[in-house]
């Protein structure tokens with residue numbers, strides 16, 4: 001208790017340590033992607049609008065409108081999608097942080113620090129968003145000259161240079177950082193509403209989601225079901241990650257035909273990054289929560305591979321659901337988008353479901369998903385008995 | 392029969408190297424009840440972990456009948472533990488997210504034991520079958536861990552300070568359940584403890600001191616858990 005007290009006093013200056021912020025690498029990557037894409041397309045949107053007067057010719061006008069619409073759509077689509085992801089991720093992190101630090105937070109409250117004084121410390125999470133956003137902004141500007149050239153490969157428009165728009169930097173990097181800092185403060189303030197004593201008591205209590213009715217299945221099946229039951233929020237995460245992957249990958253294949261290769265590559269990389277980051281975060285969290293259980297199973301003679309399958313296997317059906325929903329979503333979205341973007345243009349082929357793209361994405365998904373699961377299976381083999389006995 | 396010859400084990404390297412087992416040799420007959428006594432830090436737990444195949448020895452041989460445990464790899468060791476070994480630890484180590492029934496089933500499934508509920512009954516926990524570990528007292532949790540280890544039908548049961556976290560009354564009760572089940576099932580049992588009195592229940596008593604066996608003797612008459620002093 002004395003030790004905890006001293007540590008809390010020391011930590012008070014910075015309730016959230018650098019290490020905690022580092023763990024938010026997921027949010028960093030997501031905000032990087034979001035700002036990168038939005039900067040690229042919005043900057044282009046503003047710049048091309050500024051040369052509007054110089055664009056004459058009928059075909060050039062049509063291309064001009066199409067380019068503007070694509071830019072708007074892509075930034076709204078990926079920006080919105082990624083913004084939502086970061087909000088969810090951030091709340092997950094803060095919730096997780098409060099859950100795992102209930103004791104320290106309880107002691108701080110008991111010492112007389114106000115709810116707001118503690119919540120204030122959570123603002124550093126906004127820094128993380130700012131770092132990712134600023135990097136994304138910078139990255140977009142580095143890539144811009146090349147991007148502008150490919151967009152005007154056919155030479156419909158007079159050449160124009162990428163200009164720096166401070167307002168865009170404020171809107172895409174500064175404001176989101178402020179927004180996320182505020183969100184962190186409000187959310188943690190909300191989570192800290194209970195009394196110091198409750199926090200400490202909850203820290204000591206075991207949180208178990210019980211089975212609703214008695215079942216009689218093999219032990220590993222029971223373990224699989226229980227593992228999903230304990231962490232339902234992860235069902236959402238994993239489904240969402242695969243949803244992003246499935247829709248973005250398939251969309252990028254179609255983009256190749258409908259828009260530019262550049263956009264296809266971009267959407268594809270965002271899909272892969274987003275899915276991998278979310279999937280890795282979710283899986284790591286499952287593994288951490290089950291480390292002791294898995295070690296005990298190993299002690300008794302269960303194989304590491306069986307353990308991994310049991311603990312992680314319950315999420316597999318959800319991953320495939322995510323894949324299916326993603327497929328339907330991207331098909332619907334593109335169908336609508338094609339009608340909007342190319343409205344009034346002639347010679348645009350009817351957009352139909354892309355079967356090869358679907359199978360290609362499916363194969364990549366299966367390889368990626370099973371690869372990650374195998375990786376964790378291997379990791380479990382290295383759990384040692386001593387580790388759990390010592391704490 | 393378990394044959395252990397000249398087992399060495401150390402932790403760390405260089406200056407911080409700490410030799411915990413300094414050449415331990417010992418033979419355990421089938422069905423024997425061995426108690427290992429010794430002060431804290433004398434290497435009892437390490438010996439238990441090494442001879443039960445949880446940790447590799449640096450040197451020496453460990454044989455169960457004709458199976459040489461000391462030269463098995465990790466996969467072989469896991470399979471060996473599955474077939475031979477049951478464990479009971481001082482801290483219970485139950486699976487927190489599963490109820491008593493499923494915790495015991497964890498052991499039972501490894502041996503294809505469909506009648507594991509009899510074992511739950513044998514440790515007097517029939518009524519608490521649907522409870523979760525955090526809803527049980529220390530003594531009850533340890534009885535679940537006894538049922539879990541025995542539902543696995545081990546040939547050898549290893550116990551590391553099984554009563555270390557229990558008070559006298561629950562401690563005696565747990566030991567009594569274990570001994571009753573031993574008489575019934577006839578497994579070999581190796582128990583580590585620093586409670587001298589428990590040694591009177593054993594067939595063979597081994598005393599360790601800083602990594603060596605310093606004394607071995609056999610009891611002619613074994614006392615029950617309720618006859619010994621605590």
Ligand SMILES: Nc1ncnc2c1ncn2[C@@H]1O[C@H](COP(=O)(O)OP(=O)(O)O)[C@@H](O)[C@H]1O
Nearest residue numbers: 386402403411430431432433434435436437438
């Ligand atoms: N994993 C480990 N790393 C380093 N030292 C260890 C480790 N495990 C045990 N030791 C050391 O080995 C010695 C014996 O430990 P242990 O076998 O647990 O003793 P006992 O069970 O008799 O109390 C102690 O000095 C302990 O510090």
Ligand SMILES: [Mg+2]
Nearest residue numbers: 435436437551
């Ligand atoms: Mg010990």
